[in-house]
Amino acid sequence: MTASNDSTIDHTIPAAPLMMNGKYRLQWEEAQDCHVLLYPEGLVKLSDSAYEVLSRCQQPVTAADLIAQLQQDYPDAETLARDVQEFLIHALQHHWLITTDQDSAMTESQSQ
Amino acid sequence: MTETGANHIPMWLLAELTYACPLQCPYCSNPLQLPASRKKELSTEQWLSVMKQARALGAVQLGFSGGEPLVRQDFQELLEAAVGMGFYCNLITSAVGLTDEKVQAFKQAGLSHIQISFQGSDETTNNTFGASNSFHHKMDMTRSVIRHGIPLGLNFVLHRQNMHQVTAFLELALSLGAEFVELANTQYYAWALHNRDQLMPSREQLAEAEAATNRFKEKHGDKMRVFFVAPDYFHDRPKKCSNGWGTTFLTVTPEGEVLPCQSAKVLPGLTFPSVKDQDLKSIWRESELFNRFRGTDWMQEPCASCPEKEQDLGGCRCQAYLLTGDPYATDPVCSLSPKRHLVDEAIAAASQDQQQHNIDETRPLLFRNPRNAKQFQ
Numbered sequence: 001m002t003a004s005n006d007s008t009i010d011h012t013i014p015a016a017p018l019m020m021n022g023k024y025r026l027q028w029e030e031a032q033d034c035h036v037l038l039y040p041e042g043l044v045k046l047s048d049s050a051y052e053v054l055s056r057c058q059q060p061v062t063a064a065d066l067i068a069q070l071q072q073d074y075p076d077a078e079t080l081a082r083d084v085q086e087f088l089i090h091a092l093q094h095h096w097l098i099t100t101d102q103d104s105a106m107t108e109s110q111s112q
Numbered sequence: 113m114t115e116t117g118a119n120h121i122p123m124w125l126l127a128e129l130t131y132a133c134p135l136q137c138p139y140c141s142n143p144l145q146l147p148a149s150r151k152k153e154l155s156t157e158q159w160l161s162v163m164k165q166a167r168a169l170g171a172v173q174l175g176f177s178g179g180e181p182l183v184r185q186d187f188q189e190l191l192e193a194a195v196g197m198g199f200y201c202n203l204i205t206s207a208v209g210l211t212d213e214k215v216q217a218f219k220q221a222g223l224s225h226i227q228i229s230f231q232g233s234d235e236t237t238n239n240t241f242g243a244s245n246s247f248h249h250k251m252d253m254t255r256s257v258i259r260h261g262i263p264l265g266l267n268f269v270l271h272r273q274n275m276h277q278v279t280a281f282l283e284l285a286l287s288l289g290a291e292f293v294e295l296a297n298t299q300y301y302a303w304a305l306h307n308r309d310q311l312m313p314s315r316e317q318l319a320e321a322e323a324a325t326n327r328f329k330e331k332h333g334d335k336m337r338v339f340f341v342a343p344d345y346f347h348d349r350p351k352k353c354s355n356g357w358g359t360t361f362l363t364v365t366p367e368g369e370v371l372p373c374q375s376a377k378v379l380p381g382l383t384f385p386s387v388k389d390q391d392l393k394s395i396w397r398e399s400e401l402f403n404r405f406r407g408t409d410w411m412q413e414p415c416a417s418c419p420e421k422e423q424d425l426g427g428c429r430c431q432a433y434l435l436t437g438d439p440y441a442t443d444p445v446c447s448l449s450p451k452r453h454l455v456d457e458a459i460a461a462a463s464q465d466q467q468q469h470n471i472d473e474t475r476p477l478l479f480r481n482p483r484n485a486k487q488f489q
Contacts, residue, residue, distance in 0.1 A: 023263040025200060025224070031121050031170025038200040040225035040263055040292070043123060043173055095337075 009063050010085045014099040017060035018088065021098050026054055037096060044096075053087055060100045063088055117397030117406070121170035122362035125199075126374065127159065129187070130366045131179040133480075134208040136243035137231060139271060139304035139311055140480040141374055142179065144488035152367045156186040158387065160193050162364050165392035167197045171362065174199040179366070182209035188217060195222035202227065207253040208246050215253065219260045226257050227294075229267045232274050233281035241274065243479050254288045265292040270321065271304075271311040272462065278321045282328045286336050293336060295325060297343040300458075301375045303480045305434060310477050314463035318346060345455050349420070350427025350443035357405040357429065362396060370395045372402055375430040379439050405429050414449070415442050 009015070020026070025038040026046075035051040037044045046054065056066055066088075067081050074080060091097040130153055131142050154162070163174070174194050181187060182205055194201050202225045203218065218226075230250060232238035238247040257264045266288075268281045278295060285293045297318075298304045298311050313321070325340045344351060354361040354373040363371040368387040371377060377384060382404065385395045396402055404410065408421050415426040426432075427443025435444045435454050442449040478484050 023225070027172070027198065027200075029170065029172055031168075032123075036172060038172065038224070040265060041173065041175070041202055041227075043200070 008081065009067075010089065013063045013085060013088050013092070015062065015064075017062050017100045018057055018066070018092070018097045019060045019100055020054060020057050021095050024096055026051065026058075039096075049083070050087060053084060054091070054096065057097055117358060117402055120359045120396075120406075122166065122360065122396055123171060124173045124175070124361045125163070125166040125171040126175045126177055126361065126363040127162070127181075127190075128177050128179065128363065128365050128374070129153075129159070129181040129184045129190070132183045133179040133206070134183075134244055135180070135206050135231070135246070136479040136481045137241060137269070137303070138307045138477040138479050139269060139298040141299075141302050141304070142480065143375075143377055144302055144306065144485060146480075146482055146485040147367070148482065150366075154364075154366065154368045154387070156189060158368065159186075159190055162368075162387050162392065163190070163194050163197060163199070165387075166362060167199065169362075169393055169396060172198070172200060173202065175202045175204055177204040180206055180209060182214075188214075188221065191218060191223055192221045200224045205229070206242065206244075206246065207250045208244060210249075210253045210256075212253075212256045215256045215260050215262065219262050223262055225263045225265070227265045227267050228254055228257070229269060230281065231269065233268070233277040233284050237274050237277060243481075251284075251288060254290065258289045263292075264290060265294060266290045267294045267296055269296050269298060270313075271298045272313040272317065273311070275313050275317050275321045278324045279328060282325070282336070282338060286332060291336060293338045295321070295338065295340045297341055299343060300345065301378075301430060301434065303478070307477050308458060309461065310475055312343075312345070312458060312462040315346065315459060316463065318342060344428070344431065344445045345459060347445060348447040350424050350431070350445040352423075352425045353405070353428045353430075356425055358396070358402040359406070362392070370399075370401075372405070373428075373430065376401070378430055379433055381439075410440060412440050412442075418448065 023039055027036055027038055029036050032045060035046045037046055037054065052070070053066070056069065063085065067084050070084060071080055088097065130150060131146050132150055176187070181203065191201060201223050203223055204227045207228045228250060230238055231241035235247040239245050254264065254266065266285050282293060300308050304311060322340055322342070325338060329338055357372050361373060363374050364387060365371065369377070369384045370387060370392065371384065382401050384401060385399045408425065411421065411426055415421050427446055429439050431445065432441040432443050433439040436451045441451065444451040444454050446452065
């Protein structure tokens with residue numbers, strides 16, 4: 001299953017492990033009844049599935065492994081692989097996630 | 113649609129700890145009427161109560177601002193308490209009063225983010241507009257914050273007299289190791305409005321600064337994230353007041369007044385509730401102030417029948433009042449406003465000025481300090 005996922009991972013998602021940007025913080029907010037992603041001077045309310053993905057990126061994980069894990073835990077979610085990839089692209093564009101591969105690493109891991 | 117406070121959560125608490133400031137920037141967003149002393153400022157206990165009440169209402173982003181928040185001797189105590197309550201804490205500072213030891217202590221306390229402001233890209237410009245010998249200290253503290261690993265943003269406030277320094281400032285920020293830079297154009301409220309004729313750039317100057325920013329971004333890619341924030345006046349649609357009046361932001365002033373935005377105290381005919389007399393929840397949900405401009409019911413034409421009214425909610429109430437004299441008017445930044453000419457005239461006057469990089473000695477900038485504030489009492 002993992003092998004077939006590898007071949008279908010969108011080419012814009014790096015193959016190297018991804019992880020949460022250290023500047024961002026996940027937190028449950030009672031008043032909003034949802035998880036939020038907090039970052040300098042801003043926040044994003046997260047859907048349950050967005051939280052499910054990000055919470056698994058606290059440690060480095062490749063997109064392929066992440067999708068395989070989620071498919072195992074949610075076998076009935078038919079469009080899961082596609083949905084997760086769309087979300088990962090969004091999260092990378094917004095720097096919520098960074099890649100741990102030095103060549104394409106965001107500056108967050110490169111401060112002097 | 114009629115809106116009530118119960119529909120909204122004040123996710124952002126801006127704690128203006130004090131109006132005292134070692135700088136005297138002539139574009140300061142603090143009120144023209146500065147208090148003569150700090151005696152009426154909220155006590156440590158009162159701030160702790162404000163933060164606790166705001167957190168209970170759902171506030172999660174906290175901005176420690178001022179003035180210069182580090183003037184408060186109890187800053188570390190307030191920070192530690194705020195972190196303990198679960199706030200994501202942002203410190204908005206000039207870096208004057210900051211030391212390497214304090215940066216380390218703030219990091220240990222759990223400060224999430226520091227924003228340091230610069231007034232120019234070189235010593236002379238920075239020290240002139242801040243009226244403070246602070247340039248080298250700001251650079252040292254920028255390095256210190258980066259060394260201690262606190263996420264940092266540099267904020268460079270742009271106006272006609274320093275706008276040509278955009279590239280130099282971005283190069284400086286990059287050499288210091290900054291990851292995030294905001295090029296924030298002066299917005300014309302309070303001291304900046306008073307000094308508008310001396311601060312407002314021409315369209316050409318603004319376009320050149322934006323082009324220089326884009327050239328820098330192309331050259332350096334993702335290494336440093338740069339945001340260029342143009343002045344409202346140069347747009348043809350206004351922006352929502354504080355993401356929508358009474359929807360997201362809660363500002364508490366040094367003396368405890370609670371405002372929907374930093375400048376709301378200029379608006380006439382309103383009373384401003386204080387945390388000294390009332391709890392935050394009832395102020396947010398039920399006060400006349402917070403309900404006055406919630407939603408769209410208060411609008412007059414051309415806003416009331418405008419198909420875009422939900423997008424900008426009529427724009428900024430303070431700007432409407434400051435430029436037209438009517439707080440219910442359409443924000444004159446909007447090209448549909450019958451008063452748009454007021455904005456166009458200000459831009460045209462700026463463009464006609466041939467000496468844009470020089471201080472016009474016949475119209476000196478009024479620096480923000482207690483002495484100059486006396487004329488507005």
